[in-house]
Amino acid sequence: MNIALVGYGKMGKSIEKLAIERGHEISAIVDLNNKKKLFKLSPNNTDVVIEFSNPSSAFENIAACLRQKVPVISGTTGWLDQLPKIESICTTYNGTFLTSTNFSLGANIFLKLNEWLSQVMRQFPNYKINIDDTHHLQKLDRPSGTAITLADDIVKNHPSYNKWTLNASKKDHLKISSFRQAEVIGKHVVNYRSPIDSIEITHEAQSRKGFALGAVLVAEWISDKKGIVTMNDFIEI
Numbered sequence: 001m002n003i004a005l006v007g008y009g010k011m012g013k014s015i016e017k018l019a020i021e022r023g024h025e026i027s028a029i030v031d032l033n034n035k036k037k038l039f040k041l042s043p044n045n046t047d048v049v050i051e052f053s054n055p056s057s058a059f060e061n062i063a064a065c066l067r068q069k070v071p072v073i074s075g076t077t078g079w080l081d082q083l084p085k086i087e088s089i090c091t092t093y094n095g096t097f098l099t100s101t102n103f104s105l106g107a108n109i110f111l112k113l114n115e116w117l118s119q120v121m122r123q124f125p126n127y128k129i130n131i132d133d134t135h136h137l138q139k140l141d142r143p144s145g146t147a148i149t150l151a152d153d154i155v156k157n158h159p160s161y162n163k164w165t166l167n168a169s170k171k172d173h174l175k176i177s178s179f180r181q182a183e184v185i186g187k188h189v190v191n192y193r194s195p196i197d198s199i200e201i202t203h204e205a206q207s208r209k210g211f212a213l214g215a216v217l218v219a220e221w222i223s224d225k226k227g228i229v230t231m232n233d234f235i236e237i
Helices: 010-021 035-040 058-067 080-092 105-121 145-157 209-222 231-235
Strands: 002-006 025-030 048-051 072-074 096-099 128-135 163-166 173-180 186-193 198-205
Touching: 002 010, 010 025, 010 209, 025 035, 035 058, 048 058, 048 209, 058 072, 058 080, 058 096, 072 209, 080 096, 096 209, 096 231, 105 145, 105 186, 105 198, 105 209, 105 231, 128 145, 145 163, 145 173, 145 186, 209 231
Parallel strands: 002 025, 002 048, 048 072, 072 096, 128 173, 163 173
Antiparallel strands: 128 186, 186 198
């Protein structure tokens, strides 16, 4: 399979290594130094694009690929306020698109566990909830996309909260504490605390390999799909 990489930071390099190990070809590498390559991608030279760039360029990157009728999977976070526009472009051009705040299979299981736990704990409002979001210093968006997904699912399911905010002070605001530290790949903790005990679920990435492998596996799976698909479709949850 011919895979184009849009964004060539640490994740892009990890994906390149794993894709080649799994027998795929890298059809193009697009970064800030050669953005013109983006507009040369087509079904004739690329089966799927894996996009890990940055919040300021993600929309343009994804839109261009969809208009050029190349399937796209994106792991860039911090741009999802523009997702409805991308979904419209995908539909207009009969394209294929998947975005995820986290491609790690373990992290996606963690997200489902968080969703289930928030549904159970709605019966027990004496537990106060907070989320800790810890990443490496190069992580630009704060909170991370994964932390936002965790928070959105809690707000959706738990009647005590109507929105999330960073370092919330209001009773009905779910607090996300966001930390950036050296040598941390990614760690998320959801804590339910009452006056008598606490319940905590945690996911911590030990290396970028889990994210990169998940992205490559999704790229292999999505090549014959059409429309807007999700990680739940991929792991059949």
